[in-house]
Amino acid sequence: MHRYVLKRVLMVIPIVLGVTLLVYFIMDLTPGNPAMMILGDAATQEDIDRVNEEYGFNKPFIERYVSYMTDALQGNFGKSYVNGRPVMVEVLAKFPLTLSLAFFGVFFASLIGVPLGIQSAVKQYSLFDSVSVVTAMLLSAVPAFWLGMIFILLFALRLRWLPPSGIETWRHYILPVATVTFPQAASILRFSRSTMLETIRQDYIRTARAKGAKESVVIYKHALKNALLPIITVIGVQFGGLLGGIVIVESVFSLPGMGQLAITAIRMKDVPQIMAAIIFLSFVFCLIMLVVDLLYAFVDPRIRSIYSVKRERSSHANKKMF
């Protein structure tokens, strides 16, 4: 098991490196002079030349990338071109909000989506199934900004129950979390339903039924346990994706999160800020995937046994040597 974890942790390194190279390269391809970003559009050519020299913007791509990565590996991610603030401090300040939105969003989405999806599968073609499948399809088709605006119009403007924007109290969280939750719940529901449908058609389910097990036992003990594996993966991927992809919700509700930070930085071509945000996000994404895989191993004894057997074998081998 430790080997498995170690292997996965080591995988993070090439992934993050690859992501940084890709993003740095894309930022290099997009037009726009970083010196002008720093100096503003009133800057003279002399000022621009001086900044180009000072920051090394006129050096070749590889040289700039290597020097950036050398600094970054030493924990020095630099300062924003736009506002001069240390970029990693900004990222760490914005992350908790995005994390909590994504977490609560996925948490509630799972609580709604998984049970409803399973019920839909068990009662396939029933009224319940049709209603939940159609609702889920509608909700996954609805764009987040639209849903967010509708929530604001309804709950903030018409009913005046909840605040429309900003983050001050827990009440400010309700609408953004709901906006994240519903489309996610819809896709989790659809996925849970199809996975469950596949599972209950398996031979071992028929066997379980044949041996006279109660229907609830068949579903919740035999089928759910197996259906849960892909569902966990999907939930994990959604959670990771939300950390970077929640930007629309953040911008509709005017929340200072990671997505807003990254998008503003991209618009301003604030390379250090973009890089810090992307490095951090890809790192966290890898960690989440690692946790998902560990959960997978926890739920699926087959995976665990592969590594346990290996360990046993290797310990046998060690013993033989002595």
Place this chain on the structure above:
Amino acid sequence: MKKGNIIEHMEEYKMSKRVLSCLLSILLIISMLLSACTSGAKEQTTSGGNTDKVTADSENSEAASAKRTDLRFALDQEPATLDPNFMGDGAGFMVAVNIYAGLVYITDDFQIQPDLAKEWEISADRLEYTFHLRDDVTFHNGEHFTAADVKYSYERAMESPYAGMVTSNMKSMEAVDDYTIKITLNVPNAAALDCFGSTFLRIVNQKAVEEAGEKFGYNPLGAGTGPFKFVSWTTGESIVLTANEDYYKGAPSIKDVTFKIITDYNTATIAVETGEVDIARIGYANLESVQDNKDLVIESVASMVYDYIGFNTTKAPFDNPKVRQAIAYSVDKNELLQVAINGETGGVNAVIPMPKGGFGYNYDIELYPKNIEKAKQLLLEAGYAEGFTCTIYTPESNERKNSAQYIQYCLAEIGITAQIEVMQQAALLELIKKGGTEIFLMGYNAASADADWYLFNNYRTGQTYNYTQYSNPKLDAMLDQAREEGDNDKRLALYQEITVLLHEELPDIPSFFRNWICAHNKDLEYKVSPFVRNVLYDIHWKN
């Protein structure tokens, strides 16, 4: 071993089931609590009725009978910095004018008023400006304000790439004594006082700047002398200011100010409608939704920001004034206004490239009317009877993209086939400066309404904002003369000539001045400034 594993696994399974049921019951409790809370809030709203808009904040609804002293202001953009000398963006000006004061001050009707300087003398050759400073001003950090601070701040601004427009003509400054400063210019400038009143030349305290070091831009504690002190800035969220009780004109009536950063106009509009914020700049598109709201007052004023259709005057066929005039004749300015910013709601036609009311404005010039025949005739004279193909470059904003499409349609009517290329603002600026464009859509904003600020910076050869790269020695000489002229009547006459010349030459076609539209709480005394600023000192809650 294997058997043990299975038992272990079943135990785990039971455990996870227990955990799940625990979670579910917690969820149930939470949801019950939530529904209880929300229905409570609902009752509060219905009992309070529509007059009490601040139900979100129980403290405020309790104090609704008393006069409020706090203010929540929606800021449509996050400032890059709050260092006035190194500031280039509008959002920064909106906040900074409240923290820092300058030697003089430009009112909303474009008059120069004394601020930190009580009075001033201008030497006969109009190169030396001697300011006599107030002796009763302290900075927010308790330091006493003297001429040394003016010298420090002005020298700081001279280093700044943003402030070049106001500092390039400054030669030196000398603190004659503690309360007298003498500023020497390179050449006389009739609009010099407007420069001294600009946001770039607001006074900061050296000790405060040095104590903050690199953090000064985003944590400018104690550096200003203005009516409000900086308290804190949470990026993406808010900037908090508090009243300066020792302000030399007297303590402001608003005590606590929160600038809430809401970059989306729709969200800002809803925030002001629900009372989350008291004042919000709203887009012309949101005007309709708030017009009938009895709790809000809508204010609209023609701003100092204008949009124009620029030509790369170094490149054929746009180097030919006849081609530029032909294009001007092909565009109906009222339709353009309608298409771009919803007509009079969003702004006013720009006849010449400076605002009405500014010194030097020429009221005799009229808009180019739409006249296809005339346009075709001009193209024929210029040798382009068959038309030509070209590209219209526009930044990503909706207003400019819509304008580009309308202009494309107008050009087609006179035989010019135009493509539209949408670019990021920064990238487009780079291309413009390199001379890589043909027709482009840009805008300009000045901190003073004086003709010099609009015409010199935009049309004199080699100026930073001369994006059309227009160069005309005759115009340059006139602009220099007008800038240096001491006699107001002669200066006015010069600008009348200059504006006529520009109207014929058309390095760019001014399209419209945008309106600043604000929605605010009806209990608030507030006037929108045509400048990009918000002077909170003038805002009061009505009783």
